[in-house]
Amino acid sequence: MTNQEIAKILHEMAELLEMKEVEFKPRAYEKAALGVEGLDREVRDVYKERGFSGLMEIPGVGRGIAEHIEGLLKNGKFAEYEKLKKEIPVNITELSAVEGVGPKMIKILYKNLKIKNLNDLEKAAKAGKISGLARFGKKSEEKILKGIEFLKKSGGRRILGEILPVAEKILERLRTLPGVEGAEFGGSMRRMKETIGDLDFVAFSAKPSAVVERFVKFPEVQSVHEKGGHKALVRLNNNTDADIWVTLPRSKGAALIAWTGDKQHNIAIRTLAEKKGWMLNDYGLWKGKKLLASKTEEEVYKKLGLAWIPPEIRNNTGELEAAQKGKLPKLVEYGDLRGDLQVQTDWTDGENSILEMAHAAKKAGLEYIAITDHTKSLAMTGGADEKKLLRQIEEIKKINKKISGIKILSGAEVNIMKDGSLDIKDEVLSKLDVVGAAVHSHFNLSREEQTKRVINAMNNPNIDIIFHLTGRVIGRREAIQIDVDEIIKTAKRKGTILEIDAYPERLDIKDEYIRKCVEAGVKMVIDSDAHSVNHFKYLELGIAQARRGWAKKSDIVNTKPLAEFLKSLK
């Protein structure tokens, strides 16, 4: 049983208990489900190695839920879940994905109309059966149909890189509206998460309702789900939803904290306020009716005894404790990068020439790039063999003489073969300035084989960097099975750098692994993996990823000037 399957059962359990109006347990199951989802290993492997106590170390999992997970792993049994599921045998995950449909509604729909899945729901709504139920009307029915339609079209979360440009355009438009005194992203967009479910905007104005009215008429808005004096929820032309909340400028700090989240961070920080006998809501930090702080985030955090916490790390994984102790790291900043160590050109599968890429990189504010075209075993890209690489080294020397303000390094993205050997001879690799190695095939090897394979490659003294270690493509291809802890140990021993590939679909390695590298003292680089002159903008996504992994400037070697950077290579 995979983590996803276990998490799904825990989520469903939360909803089933919600239907039964059981108090507090739903949230406990919800938290446990999140804990399982967030794990960087398979629960079954944790159980195999560490047994029951390993399960109990999963965040949000205590004795009770650990026992249920154990049952699921041992024989697929979870008696209470099955019993509840028998009472209300419906596809909860599917139904609750419909906007506006929650556990209570699912229960009523099943009891009265025997609705079990999306198909049943759509049929019943179209036949006008739902509006006949007590406490349901025509509008509820329409809303359900709209929700189903949206679900069919949108297909879930979008990757950050895809949606960020759209969101920035809307934010700009919002900021320039008359009467608006500032606007920011909220939610997962402000936290720069890998994928975005919907867009959140927070705006500040003395006349909130006027701003809401203008917002819902933006050209990007396709339809309006709901609209009040301070809030609106709309659907955009690109089939994503966007929320806006407009509040008075004096509440800015508290409002941004409330709307940035994430949920667990908010719960933790509000609980912290409560423990001091205060109350934190969307408008401020209060002692009874007395306002203690609200204007800026810094002010609110400070009053609570916390340093300001960067949005990217607001997810209740230790940031509050660190902020309390003044031990938050100073994260690498947007704009800190001086180089890019993975750039493809038209020598293989890139779209532009070496010179064009160099100019584009310079324009993007970089001081050096490494040309890292694919190597020969990646035939589909026209990968370079030894002769072609040597020719490219000479070509780069020539171009370097012609240009100024940027230095081009010669490199390669060497293919790691199934057994961990490399497809380019050492004597040629040793002539390159920067050598990255990457897995591009045999994604399905066992964890042991895959780990051994990559470690073999790392043992080659010419390999400076491992590119996109886990090979995942968000939404399309799973990460390879690999023991990241072992890789990090080896990287530490060998002085190998691990890459944070900023290409929007990759974002590889992910934030938890970055955090492990930071803790282990393993250095990283942030690369665009550019295949065109337009791709250097992706570096921003990589920086966001690094920040979510608590990386400091000193953890990222391509924040260094060229000479210093070169010293950190083998």
Added chain:
DNA sequence: GCCGTTTTCGGCCCGACTGTTTTCAGTCG
């Protein structure tokens, strides 16, 4: 059912909007 600077029992974040109602439950973030 989880969890702990109020620590092994007694708490569990907070508010806006909607729909179908006459005061609020359900949903969402």
